[in-house]
Amino acid sequence: DGGITQSPKYLxxxxxxxxxxxxxxxxxxxxxxxxxxxxxxxxRLIYYSQIxxxxxxxxxxxxxxxxxxKKESFPLTVTSAQKNPTAFYLCASSPExxxxxxxxxxxxxxxxxx
Amino acid sequence: xxxxDQPTEMTATEGAIVQINCTYQTxxxxxxxxxxxxxxEAPTFxxxxxxxxxxxxxxxxxxxxxxxxxxxxxxxxxxMKDSASYLCAVSPTSGGSYIPTFGRxxxxxxxP
Numbered sequence: 001d002g003g004i005t006q007s008p009k010y011l012x013x014x015x016x017x018x019x020x021x022x023x024x025x026x027x028x029x030x031x032x033x034x035x036x037x038x039x040x041x042x043x044r045l046i047y048y049s050q051i052x053x054x055x056x057x058x059x060x061x062x063x064x065x066x067x068x069x070k071k072e073s074f075p076l077t078v079t080s081a082q083k084n085p086t087a088f089y090l091c092a093s094s095p096e097x098x099x100x101x102x103x104x105x106x107x108x109x110x111x112x113x114x
Numbered sequence: 115x116x117x118x119d120q121p122t123e124m125t126a127t128e129g130a131i132v133q134i135n136c137t138y139q140t141x142x143x144x145x146x147x148x149x150x151x152x153x154x155e156a157p158t159f160x161x162x163x164x165x166x167x168x169x170x171x172x173x174x175x176x177x178x179x180x181x182x183x184x185x186x187x188x189x190x191x192x193x194m195k196d197s198a199s200y201l202c203a204v205s206p207t208s209g210g211s212y213i214p215t216f217g218r219x220x221x222x223x224x225x226p
Binding site for chain 1: 118122144145149154155156157159160162164201203205207210213214215216217218220221
């Protein structure tokens with residue numbers, strides 16, 4: 001079955017530590033995205049990539065970094081520079097990143113920084 | 115810039131009909147998405163409207179008025195499993211990027 005996987009489902013880290021969230025897709029999609037979701041807020045775009053080896057900052061990129069070395073993988077690193085990292089993180093992909101593209105979402109990772 | 119507005123929360127009774135509104139103000143507009151998200155889970159696609167009018171898919175319908183910057187999602191014959199957050203997202207035309215901007219979502223509570 002094709003889809004998007006994110007791991008782990010729950011992640012706990014101490015303040016000041018960097019942490020990397022995994023996102024893998026086997027849908028053969030070109031475009032991938034990372035969103036952050038906080039209670040009472042919509043999905044806010046962190047980074048996106050429309051092609052391998054290229055990515056762009058979204059609305060809230062500060063304190064985060066990404067890489068896109070393979071088409072199927074788009075890991076997100078939450079660095080110690082991110083002031084309020086506790087949130088629900090969603091990864092998504094779409095066929096080409098075009099305006100009619102439906103986004104397919106992974107199950108999410110809930111990050112708690114202690 | 116873009117501004118998307120949805121009610122924060124709605125409640126309805128099982129078997130009833132509910133309409134969830136979404137208004138938007140954008141510098142460019144391609145289309146509007148509706149997604150459903152159950153608590154702690156991934157959003158799933160419900161509909162995409164480009165043209166004015168109503169599109170029906172089973173118990174769910176979505177309406178768009180481009181001139182009024184307005185859309186609604188209509189859910190009929192409500193079931194308990196319809197309790198979820200409903201996200202409205204606008205696909206823009208700015209700078210060659212077509213990434214949708216999401217509203218804050220409407221939390222729908224269906225009670226017996």
